[in-house]
Amino acid sequence: MFNHTNTFSHTSQQLVDIATKRQQHEPFLTIENVSKIYPTRNGSYTVLKEVNLTVQAGEFICLIGHSGCGKSTLLNMVSGFNTPTQGKVLLRSKRITQPGPDRMVVFQNYALLPWLTVFDNVYLAVDCVYPTKPVAEKRAIVRDHLALVGLSEAIDKKPTQISGGMKQRVSIARALAIRPEVLILDEPFGALDAITKEELQEELLKIWNENRCTVLMITHDIDEALFLADKLVMMTNGPAATIGEIMKIHFPRPRDRAQIMEDPEYYRLRNHALDFLYNRFAHDVD
Incomplete structure (x- = not known):
């Protein structure tokens, strides 16, 4: 006898599979x-x-171009x-x-509230997005993300008491603490000295490798x-x-700066970008 139930179940599963594949490729x-x-x-x-x-989803995209x-x-x-x-x-x-909280922005000028501590600057964002979470859980989220960017020892300091690099770490922790789907970075390291800049680039890649949210960065x-x-x-x-x-930049991840800079492909890509921008x-x- 023809089994309508099994046929229906089979057809339903096929539709689910098709929808899932379509969603994965969207x-x-x-x-x-x-x-x-x-x-x-x-x-x-x-x-x-x-x-x-x-x-x-999960791509790290950089945008570059002249002012204007x-x-x-x-x-x-x-x-x-x-x-x-x-x-x-x-x-x-x-x-x-x-x-919306699914998209968070980290600005070059940090955008921290100077009268709040490092902890409270991050807590304010978490509290706004998750108002119904227990206070203890929200405080734990803040502590975990400040630890992620190496600021556990600075939680009680005000923005005026920390360096530019530390302020940018607070901004990144605040953005990541609400688990956005898209992290938008508007020249976040442009105002920092070369050493701090490289340190934060390494830190950002480490955090991104752990969370793999989608990043758009100027x-x-x-x-x-x-x-x-x-x-x-x-x-x-x-x-x-x-x-x-x-x-397209195909260097394998996790990336090692010294290894990349020894790769001839690095200089081919660099020269191509320089030619685009300056010729x-x-x-x-x-």
Whole structure:
């Protein structure tokens, strides 16, 4: 006798399998035909024009380009602080229209509240996102993430009592403490000295390797991008900037800076990026 139940179950399982495979192959973050146009006294000013980018879950993406190419504008649309004039930005196929805790931003200027301690700056974010969690659990989350960035000994200090590098560690801990799906870094190490910068790059990679959230990071430093990223998105000059080229960076992870810098591929990629920025898209005032 024909078994309708087994046939139905088999068909249902096939549909589940198809849906699962489709979800696995769906892009995590999609920027589709995005343009940003501002009205001015002299007419429309196009900052970005027809930008398209697909980012997979867990990728580390760096954006580079001269000042005025719209890097921050683009990431502000991913964070939800800004919206496209044309096109759309999608996270897991849902349109981004406003900020949310699934996307956290680390700014170059730290954005810490000076009257709060290191601990309280991070706790404030955790408390806002998880208001119903027990206080003890929230405090444990804060302590764990400050330990992750090596700041357990500084939890009671105010931002004015710690160095620039330590402030940026607090910002990173605050962002990661709420477990965002996307971590957005707007030139986070640009104001730091070279030694501190390299230390925090190593720290960021270590944290990212443990958490594997998706990272979008603006940088002006080609060497930084080659050390950190899976892909380097190179922007053309503004106005009406767009993505000129996407460079894939295949160095194995976890990465060792000394080994990478001995690899001839490192210098081939570096020279290619330099040619893009300073020959193909040279900028007189940058």
